[in-house]
Amino acid sequence: MRPTVTRIHTVSDVTVWTGVAWRPHADVLIADGVVTEVRDHVPAHGPGVIDGAGGHLVPGFVNTHTHLQQSLCRGVGEGRPLLEWLLAVGEAMNAITPERAYVAAVAAALEGLLSGTTTLVEHMWPHPAPEVHDAVLTALSDVGVRAVLGRGIADREDPTRRWGFDPRLMQPLDTALADTDRLAAAAGHHVTLGLAVPNPRSLTVEGMRTVATFARERELTVMIHLSETGTDDAMCREHAGLSAIDYLAEGGLLSERLLAVHGVELDADARRALSDAGAAVSWNPVSNMRLGSGVAPVPELLADGVAVGLGVDGAGSNDRQDMLETLRAGAYVQRAHARRADLFDIGSMLAIACDGASRALGLPVAATPGGVSAGRLADLTLLRFDRDFACLPVSDPGATLLTCGTPRIVDTVLVGGDVVVADGRSTRIDVETLTAALLALTPTAAHREA
Template sequence: MLRPDAAQTRIDTISDVTVWTGAAWRPHTDVLITDGVVTEVRDHVPGTAGPGVLDGVGGHLIPGFVNTHTHVQQSLCRGVGEGRPLLEWLLAVGEAMNAVTPERAYLAAVAAALEGLLSGTTTLVEHMWPHPDPEVHDAVLAALSDVGVRAVLGRGIADREDPTRRWGFDPRLIQPLDTALADTDRLAAAAGDRITLGLAVPNARSMTIEGMRTAAAFARDRDLTVMIHLSETGTDDAMCRANAGLSAIDYLAEGGLIGERLLAVHGVELDAHARRALSAGGVAVSWNPVSNMRLGSGVAPVRELLADGVAVGLGVDGAGSNDRQDMLETLRAGAYVQRAHARRADLFDIGSMLAIACDGAARALGLPVAPTPGGVSVGRLADLTLLRFDRDFACLPVSDPGATLLTCGTPRIVDTVLVGGDVVVADGRSARIDVDALTAALVALGPHGTL
């Protein structure tokens, strides 16, 4: 799927660009990059040119987005289970996951990762479903590497079987826990510089307390992220109380999962007790507003989480529940739904949204913590997105770049994307993937994603 003319272009200077600093737009600025890190942000020096120079005139530079939650294989599940309640939807998507092959997994992951990259996502957090075939995991790893995105690849694990998915996980997809953990080590050894491994737990219901303790110790020994769907609806609490006599958050605590490297996904039904526990443990929450609306799950208590000191990042979720991997759409929808819920228009402006979308969950994901959340500054990884509003007439005229980005931005305005200083998107197209071949392969799929 790689382009025959794919070649690495490394940028050492972005010249004469307008930069978002985290607090304001700074025009006529040069951004210097060394070894994949921003090393200087200075007033523009005329005459800067050369093969490693990106001309930023007329453009606006922001940090790349970190999509804190997705399921890349679901890009072959668009529309599956539409209109069904969450548990019914899960069972429908689960059938597609049972049918996955390495070939389909690779194609799905390329499509999803590239779609995200074209909307300015430079890091994605992939929450893989448990699967017994190591070649499926290898295919996803290869796809992420080919696209060139930075990623945290959560290797799926579960140790309680239940075909209904109410107090356990689909037995057809479960491996012995020690086998899955050993495979995580194998994948980590093959991952390369841009991809780190983590553990992906479907939900609290899918793990025994002993299994959680084993997974927590494994992750702690290797400094890995553990990601888990938590309180997307009231089901987690109800089932944990019915079967373990504990709330979902207390069940996780009993299993030793609460800690600074835990990423709790969704959190729509997190009550005050749960929020306090997450805050005390240094846990981050992945907020997935479009998916939560699509599945009728509700509105995450983001204002309350932030007020309680819980780190919050932004997530798109898989294409089975969001349909698009568009972080710009999610950025806007997230701000709007929180404003509607609070009945206030003066919340979640571009500065606060970029801080959440670019850096909100960095510590939990093991990513460098940026000196200025949401802003281009010295010391930040050179994972950067150059926007050109004139690529989309619907963004013009621009009176306030931040307002335009938040309220009008689409992937059409994404001109150039750098990951570690390397160009992975140029002129709005992948610098690495043969998009025509990808499109032809997707068109050739059958109605249920069969090759």
């Protein structure tokens, strides 16, 4: 039974991040799921009012890349290079059932929500069972998070995963695209559909052209792992005589609705092509470190005019769906790589984490990236630093958020003005029941040894 939804029309007397500064003693007014005004505080009480006194309000994070089903794969393939890791995780994906998909999606989506993620971009692996996709849709609705659900597609088979995709999870491309239309019709208010391509090696040129036409006609996001390592370029040059970015161009996939994921090995030519097309890149710093893939050229991407959003990646390569951890790690790894401490402050990181890839995802583009302002969706996170003594004392809220923030400081989360997290707990999911379901899926010692 779905709990009663609390709809908020005012966050009262809160300190608001405007995108350029903190504004104390402000009220944020909400109507029809959208912020309508940020004004000086006027006392108000009653239903629909959140007392924000002592709290700090920021836009909700947009996790631009994850694989929800990998929440059942924590620790799988640890210490293995990317292609070996993919094969290990692929075995778990072959074992997915609708029941497992539902539990995995609830666990991952809720974990993200509890760290301030209000929108997630789910990059599903191709799978022939419609019931698995239906289970994920149900899970997203039950948790209450906003989502872009990428329906997995591929049309080239290769069990090695070097020049194609796992044949056990393949289905005809036209069947997968028809199922995307079915899912779009069944999706709830907060879920939109996209197309999820494993990598350039998984689609033929003809397949890319079909996908590009399908997506363009429906204004869908196409998300694709691109140049996480040098494998994409090497395989595309060997089999097609083109670089990976030129291969995508040949198939017509370069557009402003393309979300290229990882991009660690994007060179100047590739960055220029993405910029010219208006495409975006999903930056996944923790996953890239975990798998030893390297450091994405984020300063270069931004300088070349490429939109950049922040991603956590799946729990098979990050192990946590914690956007606050990813926010901090992303800033730190770029500073270490450049040997400069004055890069990627809280303002630039919030702009990336909240609005960086909005256009590619079909989300409203904020007037001030990373800030709470009139016209943006009422997807908001109320932080209370006193929920975690390790954040105190607070001399600079932005510095504290970037350097010390953990999910413990997330007090209230709104999605479209609805309260989905209150006092640091889900208003929709019984966590004890979820925990029991996850424990029931834990492999026994005998299974692990096998």
